Amino acid sequence: MTRKIYNYCAVIGVDGMGNYNRQANTPNMDRIFADGATSYFTLSMDPTISAENWGAMLLGATPVVHGLTNGWISQNEYTNKALPSVFTRLRRAYPDAYLTSVVNWNPINHGIVEHDVGVDLATADNDELLQPMILERVAKKPKFLFVQFDDVDGAGHGGGYGSERHLQQIETSDHYIGEIWDAYEKAGIADDTLFIVLADHGGIRNGHGGYTEEERFVFLGIAGGSVMHAGIPHSATVDIAALVLYGLGLDVPEYDAKGFTSQIPENIFPDYDRPYRFVTPIPRDTIRRETPAPDGENGLFRFFPKDDLALAMCFDNDLTDATGKCSFKEYNTVKFYSNGVNGACAEMGLTGFVSTEDMKDVGKGSFTVAVWLNVDRSIHEDCVVCGNRDWWWGSRNANGFTFVQKNNDTVLSLGCPTDHDDFITPLPEDVESGWVHIIAAVDKEKNELRVYTDFAFTRSMPVNPVLLADNSAPTFFVGNDAGMESNTKEFPNIFRLDDLFIFNQAFTDEDAERLKAYYGL
Numbered sequence: 001m002t003r004k005i006y007n008y009c010a011v012i013g014v015d016g017m018g019n020y021n022r023q024a025n026t027p028n029m030d031r032i033f034a035d036g037a038t039s040y041f042t043l044s045m046d047p048t049i050s051a052e053n054w055g056a057m058l059l060g061a062t063p064v065v066h067g068l069t070n071g072w073i074s075q076n077e078y079t080n081k082a083l084p085s086v087f088t089r090l091r092r093a094y095p096d097a098y099l100t101s102v103v104n105w106n107p108i109n110h111g112i113v114e115h116d117v118g119v120d121l122a123t124a125d126n127d128e129l130l131q132p133m134i135l136e137r138v139a140k141k142p143k144f145l146f147v148q149f150d151d152v153d154g155a156g157h158g159g160g161y162g163s164e165r166h167l168q169q170i171e172t173s174d175h176y177i178g179e180i181w182d183a184y185e186k187a188g189i190a191d192d193t194l195f196i197v198l199a200d201h202g203g204i205r206n207g208h209g210g211y212t213e214e215e216r217f218v219f220l221g222i223a224g225g226s227v228m229h230a231g232i233p234h235s236a237t238v239d240i241a242a243l244v245l246y247g248l249g250l251d252v253p254e255y256d257a258k259g260f261t262s263q264i265p266e267n268i269f270p271d272y273d274r275p276y277r278f279v280t281p282i283p284r285d286t287i288r289r290e291t292p293a294p295d296g297e298n299g300l301f302r303f304f305p306k307d308d309l310a311l312a313m314c315f316d317n318d319l320t321d322a323t324g325k326c327s328f329k330e331y332n333t334v335k336f337y338s339n340g341v342n343g344a345c346a347e348m349g350l351t352g353f354v355s356t357e358d359m360k361d362v363g364k365g366s367f368t369v370a371v372w373l374n375v376d377r378s379i380h381e382d383c384v385v386c387g388n389r390d391w392w393w394g395s396r397n398a399n400g401f402t403f404v405q406k407n408n409d410t411v412l413s414l415g416c417p418t419d420h421d422d423f424i425t426p427l428p429e430d431v432e433s434g435w436v437h438i439i440a441a442v443d444k445e446k447n448e449l450r451v452y453t454d455f456a457f458t459r460s461m462p463v464n465p466v467l468l469a470d471n472s473a474p475t476f477f478v479g480n481d482a483g484m485e486s487n488t489k490e491f492p493n494i495f496r497l498d499d500l501f502i503f504n505q506a507f508t509d510e511d512a513e514r515l516k517a518y519y520g521l
Protein backbone atom coordinates (compact mmCIF):
# COMPACT_ATOMS: atom_id res chain seq x y z
CA MET A 1 0.00 0.00 0.00
CA THR A 2 1.52 3.28 -1.00
CA ARG A 3 1.39 6.24 1.26
CA LYS A 4 -1.11 8.97 0.41
CA ILE A 5 0.28 12.43 0.96
CA TYR A 6 -2.47 14.99 1.46
CA ASN A 7 -2.14 18.49 0.13
CA TYR A 8 -4.29 19.89 2.93
CA CYS A 9 -5.00 19.21 6.58
CA ALA A 10 -7.58 20.65 8.99
CA VAL A 11 -7.66 20.15 12.76
CA ILE A 12 -10.89 21.36 14.35
CA GLY A 13 -10.70 21.43 18.14
CA VAL A 14 -13.79 21.66 20.30
CA ASP A 15 -12.70 22.82 23.74
CA GLY A 16 -14.28 20.92 26.62
CA MET A 17 -16.35 18.53 24.47
CA GLY A 18 -14.78 15.36 25.89
CA ASN A 19 -16.78 12.53 24.38
CA TYR A 20 -20.11 14.14 25.28
CA ASN A 21 -20.90 14.33 21.55
CA ARG A 22 -22.09 10.74 22.00
CA GLN A 23 -25.04 12.15 23.92
CA ALA A 24 -25.77 14.95 21.46
CA ASN A 25 -27.35 15.05 18.03
CA THR A 26 -24.41 15.53 15.65
CA PRO A 27 -25.52 14.82 12.06
CA ASN A 28 -22.51 16.61 10.58
CA MET A 29 -19.77 14.75 12.44
CA ASP A 30 -21.75 11.57 11.76
CA ARG A 31 -21.68 12.12 8.00
CA ILE A 32 -18.10 13.41 7.86
CA PHE A 33 -16.69 10.43 9.77
CA ALA A 34 -19.12 7.80 8.38
CA ASP A 35 -16.22 6.16 6.50
CA GLY A 36 -13.44 7.44 8.73
CA ALA A 37 -11.57 6.40 11.86
CA THR A 38 -12.97 7.40 15.23
CA SER A 39 -12.49 6.95 18.96
CA TYR A 40 -14.47 8.14 21.97
CA PHE A 41 -11.65 7.17 24.30
CA THR A 42 -8.68 9.20 23.13
CA LEU A 43 -6.73 10.28 26.21
CA SER A 44 -6.47 13.88 27.27
CA MET A 45 -3.10 14.71 28.80
CA ASP A 46 -2.88 15.07 32.57
CA PRO A 47 -3.78 17.61 33.87
CA THR A 48 -6.92 17.77 31.72
CA ILE A 49 -6.60 21.49 31.13
CA SER A 50 -6.63 23.54 27.92
CA ALA A 51 -3.08 24.88 27.60
CA GLU A 52 -1.57 21.52 28.55
CA ASN A 53 -3.56 19.77 25.82
CA TRP A 54 -3.55 22.31 22.99
CA GLY A 55 0.18 22.55 23.66
CA ALA A 56 0.49 18.74 23.46
CA MET A 57 -1.40 18.62 20.15
CA LEU A 58 0.52 21.40 18.43
CA LEU A 59 3.96 20.65 19.88
CA GLY A 60 3.75 16.84 19.97
CA ALA A 61 4.99 16.66 23.56
CA THR A 62 3.43 15.97 26.93
CA PRO A 63 2.68 18.78 29.45
CA VAL A 64 5.60 17.63 31.62
CA VAL A 65 7.90 18.29 28.65
CA HIS A 66 6.38 21.45 27.16
CA GLY A 67 5.55 23.03 30.52
CA LEU A 68 2.79 25.29 29.21
CA THR A 69 -0.10 26.38 31.44
CA ASN A 70 -3.16 28.59 30.85
CA GLY A 71 -1.47 31.46 32.65
CA TRP A 72 1.87 31.06 30.91
CA ILE A 73 0.52 31.11 27.37
CA SER A 74 -1.64 34.13 28.20
CA GLN A 75 1.48 36.08 29.14
CA ASN A 76 4.32 34.70 27.04
CA GLU A 77 5.07 34.05 23.42
CA TYR A 78 6.31 30.57 22.53
CA THR A 79 10.01 30.63 21.70
CA ASN A 80 11.32 27.13 22.49
CA LYS A 81 13.31 26.35 19.34
CA ALA A 82 14.14 22.86 20.63
CA LEU A 83 10.47 21.87 20.53
CA PRO A 84 8.87 23.59 17.53
CA SER A 85 5.14 23.46 16.83
CA VAL A 86 3.72 21.75 13.76
CA PHE A 87 3.49 25.21 12.20
CA THR A 88 7.26 25.67 12.32
CA ARG A 89 7.90 22.11 11.12
CA LEU A 90 5.51 22.64 8.19
CA ARG A 91 7.05 26.02 7.38
CA ARG A 92 10.49 24.44 7.06
CA ALA A 93 9.11 21.89 4.59
CA TYR A 94 6.79 24.26 2.72
CA PRO A 95 8.27 27.77 2.68
CA ASP A 96 5.39 29.27 0.67
CA ALA A 97 2.42 27.36 2.11
CA TYR A 98 -0.57 29.17 3.56
CA LEU A 99 -0.84 28.18 7.25
CA THR A 100 -3.54 29.55 9.52
CA SER A 101 -4.71 29.25 13.13
CA VAL A 102 -8.19 30.55 13.95
CA VAL A 103 -9.03 30.33 17.65
CA ASN A 104 -11.66 31.69 20.02
CA TRP A 105 -9.29 31.29 23.01
CA ASN A 106 -6.50 33.58 21.92
CA PRO A 107 -3.77 32.38 24.34
CA ILE A 108 -3.23 29.50 21.86
CA ASN A 109 -2.21 31.98 19.16
CA HIS A 110 -0.39 34.13 21.69
CA GLY A 111 1.62 31.49 23.50
CA ILE A 112 1.75 28.21 21.53
CA VAL A 113 1.93 29.11 17.82
CA GLU A 114 5.25 30.77 16.95
CA HIS A 115 5.00 34.35 15.70
CA ASP A 116 7.97 34.24 13.36
CA VAL A 117 6.99 31.56 10.84
CA GLY A 118 4.31 33.39 8.88
CA VAL A 119 1.12 31.87 10.26
CA ASP A 120 -2.12 33.77 9.62
CA LEU A 121 -3.42 34.16 13.19
CA ALA A 122 -7.02 35.11 13.82
CA THR A 123 -9.26 35.27 16.88
CA ALA A 124 -12.76 36.37 17.87
CA ASP A 125 -14.75 36.81 21.06
CA ASN A 126 -17.05 33.84 20.45
CA ASP A 127 -17.50 30.87 18.14
CA GLU A 128 -20.24 32.55 16.14
CA LEU A 129 -17.95 35.44 15.22
CA LEU A 130 -15.10 33.01 14.58
CA GLN A 131 -17.02 30.91 12.06
CA PRO A 132 -17.04 33.36 9.10
CA MET A 133 -13.31 33.96 9.68
CA ILE A 134 -12.73 30.21 9.36
CA LEU A 135 -14.82 29.85 6.20
CA GLU A 136 -13.04 32.81 4.61
CA ARG A 137 -9.72 31.07 5.20
CA VAL A 138 -10.84 27.65 3.92
CA ALA A 139 -11.64 29.35 0.60
CA LYS A 140 -7.93 30.27 0.41
CA LYS A 141 -7.08 26.53 0.50
CA PRO A 142 -4.75 26.49 3.52
CA LYS A 143 -2.13 23.76 3.62
CA PHE A 144 -2.86 23.58 7.35
CA LEU A 145 -5.88 25.02 9.15
CA PHE A 146 -6.09 24.86 12.94
CA VAL A 147 -9.36 25.84 14.60
CA GLN A 148 -10.33 26.04 18.27
CA PHE A 149 -13.96 26.53 19.29
CA ASP A 150 -14.28 27.58 22.93
CA ASP A 151 -17.98 28.03 23.66
CA VAL A 152 -18.60 24.35 24.46
CA ASP A 153 -16.14 24.60 27.37
CA GLY A 154 -17.80 27.83 28.50
CA ALA A 155 -21.17 26.05 28.51
CA GLY A 156 -19.64 23.22 30.55
CA HIS A 157 -18.15 25.55 33.15
CA GLY A 158 -21.33 27.58 33.26
CA GLY A 159 -24.07 24.97 33.02
CA GLY A 160 -22.29 21.71 33.83
CA TYR A 161 -20.57 19.17 31.56
CA GLY A 162 -23.20 16.92 30.02
CA SER A 163 -25.96 19.42 30.84
CA GLU A 164 -28.57 20.44 28.30
CA ARG A 165 -26.70 23.70 27.76
CA HIS A 166 -23.40 21.91 27.17
CA LEU A 167 -24.95 19.38 24.74
CA GLN A 168 -26.75 22.14 22.85
CA GLN A 169 -23.48 24.00 22.38
CA ILE A 170 -21.90 20.78 21.05
CA GLU A 171 -24.74 20.64 18.53
CA THR A 172 -23.96 24.22 17.51
CA SER A 173 -20.30 23.26 17.05
CA ASP A 174 -21.41 20.28 14.96
CA HIS A 175 -23.25 22.71 12.72
CA TYR A 176 -20.08 24.83 12.33
CA ILE A 177 -18.01 21.71 11.60
CA GLY A 178 -20.49 20.74 8.89
CA GLU A 179 -20.16 24.17 7.31
CA ILE A 180 -16.36 23.92 7.39
CA TRP A 181 -16.44 20.50 5.72
CA ASP A 182 -18.84 21.84 3.08
CA ALA A 183 -16.47 24.76 2.46
CA TYR A 184 -13.68 22.24 1.72
CA GLU A 185 -15.97 20.51 -0.76
CA LYS A 186 -16.93 23.85 -2.33
CA ALA A 187 -13.24 24.70 -2.68
CA GLY A 188 -12.81 21.35 -4.47
CA ILE A 189 -10.17 20.06 -2.03
CA ALA A 190 -12.14 17.83 0.35
CA ASP A 191 -10.78 14.66 -1.30
CA ASP A 192 -7.25 15.90 -0.78
CA THR A 193 -7.74 16.97 2.86
CA LEU A 194 -6.95 15.10 6.07
CA PHE A 195 -9.82 16.30 8.28
CA ILE A 196 -9.53 15.87 12.06
CA VAL A 197 -11.96 16.80 14.85
CA LEU A 198 -11.21 16.34 18.54
CA ALA A 199 -11.58 17.79 22.02
CA ASP A 200 -8.78 18.82 24.36
CA HIS A 201 -10.51 17.44 27.48
CA GLY A 202 -13.96 16.78 28.87
CA GLY A 203 -15.35 17.84 32.23
CA ILE A 204 -17.34 16.81 35.26
CA ARG A 205 -19.89 18.93 37.14
CA ASN A 206 -18.66 22.47 36.36
CA GLY A 207 -14.96 21.79 35.98
CA HIS A 208 -12.08 19.74 34.69
CA GLY A 209 -8.39 19.28 35.40
CA GLY A 210 -8.66 15.96 37.22
CA TYR A 211 -8.55 12.46 35.82
CA THR A 212 -12.05 11.07 35.96
CA GLU A 213 -13.29 9.30 32.82
CA GLU A 214 -15.56 12.26 32.10
CA GLU A 215 -12.54 14.56 32.00
CA ARG A 216 -9.88 12.41 30.36
CA PHE A 217 -11.70 10.68 27.49
CA VAL A 218 -12.22 12.74 24.34
CA PHE A 219 -13.59 12.18 20.87
CA LEU A 220 -11.18 11.90 17.94
CA GLY A 221 -12.51 11.67 14.38
CA ILE A 222 -10.34 11.45 11.25
CA ALA A 223 -11.56 11.54 7.65
CA GLY A 224 -9.59 11.39 4.41
CA GLY A 225 -9.24 9.32 1.26
CA SER A 226 -6.69 6.89 2.71
CA VAL A 227 -8.07 6.76 6.25
CA MET A 228 -9.34 3.37 7.37
CA HIS A 229 -12.97 2.91 8.36
CA ALA A 230 -12.19 1.66 11.84
CA GLY A 231 -12.19 2.29 15.54
CA ILE A 232 -8.94 3.89 16.71
CA PRO A 233 -7.36 1.96 19.61
CA HIS A 234 -4.98 3.62 22.08
CA SER A 235 -4.52 7.29 21.17
CA ALA A 236 -3.97 10.61 22.92
CA THR A 237 -4.32 14.33 22.24
CA VAL A 238 -0.52 14.52 21.92
CA ASP A 239 -0.76 12.37 18.77
CA ILE A 240 -2.26 15.17 16.68
CA ALA A 241 1.14 16.63 15.74
CA ALA A 242 2.27 13.31 14.23
CA LEU A 243 -0.99 12.90 12.32
CA VAL A 244 -0.69 16.38 10.80
CA LEU A 245 2.96 15.95 9.83
CA TYR A 246 2.49 12.48 8.36
CA GLY A 247 -0.68 13.46 6.53
CA LEU A 248 1.08 16.39 4.89
CA GLY A 249 4.04 14.32 3.75
CA LEU A 250 6.62 14.88 6.48
CA ASP A 251 8.41 12.22 8.48
CA VAL A 252 7.23 11.69 12.04
CA PRO A 253 10.18 12.46 14.36
CA GLU A 254 11.55 9.57 16.40
CA TYR A 255 9.93 9.00 19.77
CA ASP A 256 11.85 10.92 22.44
CA ALA A 257 10.60 10.62 26.01
CA LYS A 258 12.12 14.01 26.82
CA GLY A 259 10.79 15.67 23.68
CA PHE A 260 8.53 14.66 20.80
CA THR A 261 6.28 11.77 21.87
CA SER A 262 3.51 12.20 19.33
CA GLN A 263 2.75 8.99 17.40
CA ILE A 264 0.42 7.69 14.70
CA PRO A 265 -2.21 5.50 16.41
CA GLU A 266 -3.15 2.18 14.83
CA ASN A 267 -6.11 1.75 12.45
CA ILE A 268 -5.74 5.12 10.74
CA PHE A 269 -3.30 4.79 7.82
CA PRO A 270 -3.06 1.26 6.33
CA ASP A 271 0.48 1.89 5.08
CA TYR A 272 1.92 3.11 8.38
CA ASP A 273 3.84 0.40 10.20
CA ARG A 274 5.82 1.95 13.03
CA PRO A 275 4.45 0.29 16.20
CA TYR A 276 2.57 2.48 18.66
CA ARG A 277 4.30 2.75 21.99
CA PHE A 278 1.78 2.56 24.82
CA VAL A 279 2.25 5.23 27.41
CA THR A 280 -0.16 5.46 30.29
CA PRO A 281 -0.06 8.93 31.76
CA ILE A 282 0.14 8.86 35.52
CA PRO A 283 -2.20 11.38 37.13
CA ARG A 284 -0.19 14.03 38.91
CA ASP A 285 -2.67 15.78 41.17
CA THR A 286 -5.54 13.67 42.35
CA ILE A 287 -8.43 14.83 44.44
CA ARG A 288 -7.40 14.27 48.03
CA ARG A 289 -10.94 14.33 49.32
CA GLU A 290 -14.25 16.06 48.92
CA THR A 291 -14.74 19.12 51.08
CA PRO A 292 -16.47 17.95 54.28
CA ALA A 293 -19.78 19.70 55.00
CA PRO A 294 -18.80 22.74 57.15
CA ASP A 295 -21.23 21.82 59.92
CA GLY A 296 -20.55 18.08 59.65
CA GLU A 297 -18.30 15.78 61.62
CA ASN A 298 -14.96 16.77 60.03
CA GLY A 299 -16.28 20.12 58.88
CA LEU A 300 -14.53 23.46 59.15
CA PHE A 301 -16.82 24.74 61.91
CA ARG A 302 -15.82 21.82 64.14
CA PHE A 303 -12.29 23.20 64.05
CA PHE A 304 -13.08 26.92 64.02
CA PRO A 305 -16.34 28.44 65.33
CA LYS A 306 -18.24 30.08 62.49
CA ASP A 307 -17.95 33.48 64.22
CA ASP A 308 -14.15 33.32 63.99
CA LEU A 309 -14.46 33.40 60.22
CA ALA A 310 -15.30 36.39 58.06
CA LEU A 311 -15.26 34.31 54.91
CA ALA A 312 -14.88 30.65 53.88
CA MET A 313 -14.86 30.02 50.13
CA CYS A 314 -14.29 26.38 49.19
CA PHE A 315 -14.71 26.84 45.39
CA ASP A 316 -16.46 23.51 44.95
CA ASN A 317 -17.92 24.47 41.60
CA ASP A 318 -19.52 27.56 43.08
CA LEU A 319 -18.76 30.89 44.70
CA THR A 320 -20.67 30.47 47.94
CA ASP A 321 -19.28 31.52 51.30
CA ALA A 322 -19.72 28.62 53.74
CA THR A 323 -20.24 31.10 56.61
CA GLY A 324 -23.25 32.47 54.75
CA LYS A 325 -22.06 36.01 55.52
CA CYS A 326 -20.92 37.17 52.08
CA SER A 327 -22.49 37.11 48.66
CA PHE A 328 -20.43 37.83 45.60
CA LYS A 329 -20.73 39.66 42.34
CA GLU A 330 -18.93 37.86 39.49
CA TYR A 331 -17.02 39.68 36.75
CA ASN A 332 -16.49 37.66 33.58
CA THR A 333 -16.34 33.91 34.37
CA VAL A 334 -14.63 32.13 37.24
CA LYS A 335 -13.71 28.62 36.12
CA PHE A 336 -13.57 25.58 38.34
CA TYR A 337 -11.15 22.66 38.08
CA SER A 338 -11.59 19.35 39.78
CA ASN A 339 -7.96 18.94 40.87
CA GLY A 340 -8.20 21.10 43.96
CA VAL A 341 -6.88 20.26 47.40
CA ASN A 342 -10.36 19.72 48.80
CA GLY A 343 -12.72 18.89 45.95
CA ALA A 344 -12.62 21.49 43.18
CA CYS A 345 -10.58 24.70 43.01
CA ALA A 346 -11.12 28.00 41.19
CA GLU A 347 -9.25 29.60 38.31
CA MET A 348 -9.34 33.38 38.59
CA GLY A 349 -7.73 36.53 37.30
CA LEU A 350 -7.90 37.49 33.66
CA THR A 351 -10.87 35.26 32.94
CA GLY A 352 -12.91 36.08 36.01
CA PHE A 353 -12.96 37.53 39.52
CA VAL A 354 -15.48 38.47 42.21
CA SER A 355 -16.28 41.18 44.74
CA THR A 356 -18.38 41.49 47.89
CA GLU A 357 -19.52 44.42 50.00
CA ASP A 358 -20.25 42.16 52.95
CA MET A 359 -16.75 42.43 54.46
CA LYS A 360 -16.63 46.14 55.28
CA ASP A 361 -15.45 45.57 58.86
CA VAL A 362 -12.71 43.06 58.09
CA GLY A 363 -9.33 44.67 58.70
CA LYS A 364 -10.48 47.01 61.48
CA GLY A 365 -8.96 44.56 63.97
CA SER A 366 -6.49 41.69 63.62
CA PHE A 367 -7.16 39.29 60.76
CA THR A 368 -5.72 36.30 58.92
CA VAL A 369 -5.73 35.24 55.29
CA ALA A 370 -5.43 31.47 54.73
CA VAL A 371 -5.42 30.01 51.24
CA TRP A 372 -4.10 27.21 49.03
CA LEU A 373 -2.24 28.54 45.99
CA ASN A 374 -1.29 26.52 42.96
CA VAL A 375 2.30 27.29 42.16
CA ASP A 376 3.14 27.13 38.49
CA ARG A 377 5.32 28.99 36.04
CA SER A 378 2.44 31.18 34.95
CA ILE A 379 2.77 33.68 37.78
CA HIS A 380 5.46 36.06 36.66
CA GLU A 381 4.48 39.41 37.95
CA ASP A 382 2.21 40.76 40.61
CA CYS A 383 -0.86 38.58 40.78
CA VAL A 384 -3.44 39.84 43.24
CA VAL A 385 -5.12 36.91 44.97
CA CYS A 386 -7.46 38.95 47.17
CA GLY A 387 -7.79 42.17 49.11
CA ASN A 388 -9.71 45.38 49.53
CA ARG A 389 -7.21 47.91 48.21
CA ASP A 390 -5.96 49.09 44.83
CA TRP A 391 -2.57 47.43 44.23
CA TRP A 392 -1.25 50.08 41.87
CA TRP A 393 1.03 52.95 42.71
CA GLY A 394 -0.82 56.18 43.42
CA SER A 395 -3.69 54.37 45.06
CA ARG A 396 -1.65 52.23 47.36
CA ASN A 397 -1.64 54.74 50.17
CA ALA A 398 -5.16 53.91 51.26
CA ASN A 399 -6.60 51.88 54.11
CA GLY A 400 -6.65 48.22 53.36
CA PHE A 401 -4.62 45.20 52.39
CA THR A 402 -3.70 43.23 49.28
CA PHE A 403 -2.49 39.64 49.18
CA VAL A 404 -0.32 38.98 46.15
CA GLN A 405 1.29 35.91 44.59
CA LYS A 406 4.51 36.14 42.58
CA ASN A 407 6.33 33.24 41.00
CA ASN A 408 8.71 32.91 43.94
CA ASP A 409 7.06 34.90 46.72
CA THR A 410 3.85 35.87 48.37
CA VAL A 411 3.30 39.45 49.48
CA LEU A 412 0.95 40.96 52.00
CA SER A 413 0.74 44.68 51.44
CA LEU A 414 -0.72 46.92 54.16
CA GLY A 415 -1.73 50.52 53.62
CA CYS A 416 -2.98 53.68 55.32
CA PRO A 417 -3.70 57.10 53.73
CA THR A 418 -0.10 58.26 54.19
CA ASP A 419 1.95 55.14 53.60
CA HIS A 420 2.10 51.50 52.64
CA ASP A 421 4.52 48.61 52.97
CA ASP A 422 4.91 45.28 51.19
CA PHE A 423 5.83 42.28 53.33
CA ILE A 424 7.42 39.64 51.14
CA THR A 425 7.80 35.96 52.03
CA PRO A 426 9.61 33.61 49.63
CA LEU A 427 7.88 30.39 48.69
CA PRO A 428 9.83 27.27 49.70
CA GLU A 429 12.71 26.73 47.29
CA ASP A 430 11.82 23.12 46.63
CA VAL A 431 8.31 23.99 45.43
CA GLU A 432 8.19 24.22 41.66
CA SER A 433 4.60 23.25 41.10
CA GLY A 434 1.57 22.02 42.94
CA TRP A 435 -0.31 23.30 45.95
CA VAL A 436 1.18 25.38 48.74
CA HIS A 437 -0.78 26.61 51.74
CA ILE A 438 -0.12 30.14 52.94
CA ILE A 439 -1.29 31.81 56.13
CA ALA A 440 -0.69 35.55 56.61
CA ALA A 441 -1.68 36.70 60.11
CA VAL A 442 -1.92 40.43 60.86
CA ASP A 443 -1.56 40.87 64.63
CA LYS A 444 -2.55 44.37 65.71
CA GLU A 445 -1.72 43.77 69.38
CA LYS A 446 1.88 42.79 68.72
CA ASN A 447 2.22 45.04 65.64
CA GLU A 448 3.51 42.17 63.57
CA LEU A 449 2.78 39.99 60.57
CA ARG A 450 3.27 36.23 60.92
CA VAL A 451 3.47 33.96 57.89
CA TYR A 452 3.02 30.19 57.86
CA THR A 453 3.90 28.05 54.86
CA ASP A 454 2.26 24.64 54.68
CA PHE A 455 1.14 25.29 58.29
CA ALA A 456 4.69 25.72 59.59
CA PHE A 457 5.81 29.05 61.04
CA THR A 458 8.00 30.75 58.44
CA ARG A 459 8.69 34.25 59.72
CA SER A 460 7.35 37.23 61.63
CA MET A 461 7.86 40.82 60.55
CA PRO A 462 7.35 43.97 62.63
CA VAL A 463 4.79 46.36 61.17
CA ASN A 464 4.67 50.12 61.69
CA PRO A 465 1.48 50.72 63.78
CA VAL A 466 0.39 53.54 61.45
CA LEU A 467 -0.17 50.88 58.78
CA LEU A 468 -2.34 48.88 61.13
CA ALA A 469 -4.72 51.60 62.32
CA ASP A 470 -7.51 50.47 59.99
CA ASN A 471 -7.20 47.96 57.15
CA SER A 472 -10.90 47.86 56.32
CA ALA A 473 -12.39 49.10 53.05
CA PRO A 474 -15.85 49.05 51.43
CA THR A 475 -15.33 46.29 48.86
CA PHE A 476 -13.36 43.06 49.05
CA PHE A 477 -12.12 41.33 45.90
CA VAL A 478 -10.99 37.80 45.12
CA GLY A 479 -9.09 37.31 41.86
CA ASN A 480 -8.25 40.98 41.37
CA ASP A 481 -7.47 44.19 43.27
CA ALA A 482 -9.89 46.99 44.15
CA GLY A 483 -8.89 48.86 41.00
CA MET A 484 -10.09 45.79 39.07
CA GLU A 485 -7.16 46.02 36.66
CA SER A 486 -4.22 44.15 38.21
CA ASN A 487 -4.93 40.74 36.74
CA THR A 488 -6.93 41.93 33.77
CA LYS A 489 -4.91 44.82 32.33
CA GLU A 490 -1.57 45.34 34.05
CA PHE A 491 -0.58 41.67 34.10
CA PRO A 492 -2.93 39.18 32.49
CA ASN A 493 -2.62 36.67 35.30
CA ILE A 494 -4.49 33.41 35.48
CA PHE A 495 -4.05 31.49 38.71
CA ARG A 496 -5.70 28.74 40.71
CA LEU A 497 -6.61 28.83 44.36
CA ASP A 498 -8.54 26.66 46.78
CA ASP A 499 -10.19 27.25 50.16
CA LEU A 500 -9.84 30.97 50.83
CA PHE A 501 -10.55 31.55 54.51
CA ILE A 502 -10.41 34.97 56.20
CA PHE A 503 -10.35 34.87 60.00
CA ASN A 504 -11.25 37.71 62.38
CA GLN A 505 -8.14 37.26 64.52
CA ALA A 506 -4.40 36.76 64.06
CA PHE A 507 -3.41 33.11 63.75
CA THR A 508 -1.00 31.59 66.26
CA ASP A 509 1.08 28.43 65.85
CA GLU A 510 -1.75 26.55 67.54
CA ASP A 511 -4.33 27.86 65.05
CA ALA A 512 -2.10 26.83 62.15
CA GLU A 513 -1.86 23.33 63.63
CA ARG A 514 -5.64 23.22 63.99
CA LEU A 515 -6.12 24.19 60.33
CA LYS A 516 -3.62 21.54 59.33
CA ALA A 517 -5.65 19.00 61.31
CA TYR A 518 -8.79 20.12 59.47
CA TYR A 519 -7.08 19.07 56.23
CA GLY A 520 -6.17 15.72 57.76
CA LEU A 521 -2.47 16.47 57.35
Ligand SMILES: [Zn+2]
Pocket residue numbers: 015016049050051153200201
Ligand atom coordinates in the same frame (compact mmCIF):
# COMPACT_ATOMS: atom_id res chain seq x y z
ZN1 LIG B 1 -9.95 23.38 27.29
